[in-house]
Amino acid sequence: MKNEDNVILIVDDVSINIQMIKEILNEDNIYKFIFATNGNQAVAVTRKAKPDLILLDIIMSGMNGFEVCEVLKASSETADIPIIFLTAKTESEAIVRGFELGAVDYITKPFQKDELLARVRTHLKLRQSERALRENKKNLERLVQEELEKRRKQEELLIQKSKLESLGRLAAGIAHEINQPLAGIAMGVENILLRTVNKRIDKEYLKHECEFLLQDVDRIKHIIEHIRIFSREQQSVFFENVDIKEVVENALLMVGKQYENHNIKFLLELEENIAPVFGNKYKLEQALLNLLSNSKDALEDKSRSETKLIKIRTYQDTEKICLEVEDNGKGISEEDVEKLFEPFFTTKSPDKGTGLGLSITYGIIKEMRGEISVQSKAGEYSRIKISLPKIINQ
Ligand SMILES: Nc1ncnc2c1ncn2[C@@H]1O[C@H](COP(=O)(O)OP(=O)(O)OP(=O)(O)O)[C@@H](O)[C@H]1O
């Protein structure tokens, strides 16, 4: 805003004073003036014209300057307008009262030209800076709001993408898992057909072969049943006693074959008769699947001649049940370890990772009152350890 835009309201019941002030300030030739000769008029004019500065006489008949000031400061519409009191008195009492009521300054009569000019200029400048600051603040707030909204939308998209990707990964896993028994069934049926054609079939052989076929059919049924419950119970808040060994076995049922097809060997050290933990077994399975998926990615760059290993270990100590997933993949740098559980932290390309796997896992483990920690050496191994409170006397 330029100075020319500044409107000054002069309030005095003696018109000669108004005239004098106007003449002095006209030296700057950049202000517009409005006037009031009593308190009520001053309030009405201020509400209507919203001046940039008010020069307000204290002693007036009817509503005095202090009262006008009180009324204006009480309304949010006019509270910000700076008020300079014009006082014939030099008594400190009146000046202090004026400041207490929210005035920014005072000028004593008779007016000193330079003083009047200097004070008016200073307060108008201050007002301008204040306005600019407020405007900046508003702009800044708007920008922050816009940025936050943008990020929220991006995060929503990423979460959606991550869900789709884990679904994709799971689907790929399931395809592998079902493929194997299906191949068994196909081979069995072909054999039966061949023997039927060659009339070499006997009852005993047929019984034996059908038993094998049924085993494969059962395996597929088992996998499909598990997937069905898994996808439903994922959203559930239902907690129960969970056998961690069963969680590992179910996770392997979902992805084990797929990993083996990637030449990954599993080393299982699952302690027998381990005490249960309290939680949701499908969510825990999801947590483990997330760790396994990271291990698989970490092993990706290893050459065929190198052994790709994932070790899954479950054991108990006095208070905790522990589940460890260790791989001999590319490991994690010290710098990255710090950020591992942060949502959206990823070192993978956008089509490979969203950086949500471990933060979701962290959330699941925290919900079960557990801890999750990581040990790793870049280029050598990573070991993620989950420890959960043990349910005793069950
Ligand atoms: N076993 C591991 N070996 C090496 N690096 C790992 C391992 N586990 C996690 N990381 C590192 O931690 C990062 C974050 O893992 P997180 O599972 O949260 O996300 P992501 O795997 O990148 O993506 P998403 O799981 O959402 O597909 C990974 O990008 C990777 O750099």
Ligand SMILES: [Mg+2]
């Ligand atoms: Mg991951």
